[in-house]
Amino acid sequence: MNFPKIYNAPQMMELIQQIGFLPLLDSGIDGFSAEDIVDEDCRYINFPEGGWDWPLWKWKGQIVTDSPCVYGKFFNKKAGFISREWWPDFCNYRRSKNPRPDYESIESAILDVLKNSGSMITRELRAACGFTGPKMRSRFDSYITRLQMATYIVTEDFVYPLDKHNREYGWGWALLNTPEDLFGKSACECDCSPEESYERIKEHLHQLLPDASEKQLEKLMG
16 A cells, blocks of 8 residues: 655544554554655754754654544554554454453553553653662563553653743653543453454455565564
């Protein structure tokens, strides 16, 4: 499939609804990422005098909050978008491979904190879970990535610090939440088997990406 060039966030929202799945950055499949299909002016750029600009990166929050899609690290531990239409099937398949963590596990404790506290930025959640010692950040991030890959945690929005002029700056912090809290329990439920969901997704991706190999698609689907 030849994707149209994208010049703004509304166009990206429309495309996500049309194709259902879209990794943010390199997916391992040529041309299949938001970064690949945006116009060159929307890609990352370093200014000679210092500083940077990345319109695509800045669109993420608007896309997540203003369109019916889900965002998180879903594709081989990399971030991307899934339309709400395809989310139940994706949840159904991924959770069949990754059952809810055992009650006494660290992952379960993280989910309990998030469920009881509501949405939290990553660093706040990390502190609330007691991951405050040396080298704890990368360890905690690995748990969050696993929970996102298993569809138990998603990104609700992005929060940016403000400078002295009250302007947002920096890369932003992910505001995390559970999809059940964000969308409702029914939005994560599917009326077919995980195997049927897998086949539905696989067939859709075959039609969307006819030149991709079986290995590439299986890696993308996890």
